[in-house]
Amino acid sequence: MKRYTSGVKTTSVIVAPRAADSQEADHEVIGRVLQGDRNAFGMLIRRYSDPLYRHALGMTGSPDVAEDILQASFIKAYQHLAEVHGRFDAWIFRIVANGCKDWLKNIRRTHLSYEEDDQPSAFATPEEDLDRTELRSDLDRALAQLAPSLREAFVMKHVEGRSYEEMADLLGTTVGALKMRVHRAREALQVLLEEKYA
Amino acid sequence: MLDNLDPRERRSEADTPKSRESSVARPLSDREVPLAGDPGTATLNAWLDGEVPESEARTRATARDVEFWLRIEKEVEVRREAKTPVHVYRQIMEALPEDAPPALPWFKRQVTVTPMVAMAATAGAVAVGMAIGAALTKGR
Helix, strand or coil: CCCCCCCCCCCCCCCCCCCHHHHHHHHHHHHHHHCCCHHHHHHHHHHHHHHHHHHHHHHHCCHHHHHHHHHHHHHHHHHCHHHCCCCHHHHHHHHHHHHHHHHHHHCCCCCCCCCCCCCCCCCCCHHHHHHHHHHHHHHHHHHHCCCHHHHHHHHHHHHCCCCHHHHHHHHCCCHHHHHHHHHHHHHHHHHHHHHHHC | CCCCCCHHHHCCHHHCCCCHHHHHHCCCCCCCCCCCCCHHHHHHHHHHCCCCCHHHHHHHCCHHHHHHHHHHHHHHHHHHCCCCCHHHHHHHHHHCCCCCCCCCCHHHCCCCCCHHHHHHHHHHHHHHHHHHHHHHHHHC
16 A cells, blocks of 8 residues: 655554564563573674664653663563563563553553653744744643553554554554554644644 | 443443544544544545555644644654663663573473374374273272
């Protein structure tokens, strides 16, 4: 199917390595770790931490919390590494995604802070930068009001840039169901933000 | 069976709020039913999903909606480039247990059932069954 350039990157720009040879490599690395090569685990962290961090950041809205979830998830993965039978990237994604959902269940947030975020500004003027900071906070607040499943779908599609097929693969659901979640999330976000930004 | 006394359950479809505002007011559930959206919304979603070009979205959806999503996209594009802070890698490595990950306990191990294994297991089960049967018969 022809893909058009749209407002949203629809190709998987942040996709963990999925080729058969890279899966073999994961398997080999896991074998080394299980035999006592603790440092080999660092290879898996380097390989997969960025997309997982982006997921946790998108779901929680807090860099600190995202770091904590990432750390806890990798430690849990290390302790249960012998249980990996399929793809490591899908397995560790589920651990992180569950960590995010657990955090969302346990906390009631009224305010999200990105103040510690030191991402460089992509905007030319100070006015644009200020404007963007406001949009960033408002988007975080709006995302926080979505049901976790809608937020997860929106973050995976828009922030992580994953395809619906990849999302379905990772979440164990259908493409149709995920499209519906993303569409609902967009609808809700537009309602929440349009008064100020549309 | 308990009666459902929730008045919302008895609403007819005509009473169901359909405006965008009302869809936010009520809990956002995860129903997997098609959205009763207008063609403009459908085109907008198709564009955001990369299925139609921006020009088509601009002709069918309102310019306001298209501009809104372009603005949101500009914001999420920055997030898409986010990298794991460097110190996190070190923190994780330091927090890992010194010992190698524990081996899988025998009851969690995967068992490959070949025809030979299946036949042996069946024969074993039959032998055990016969032994129990014989013991019970002898006991009487």
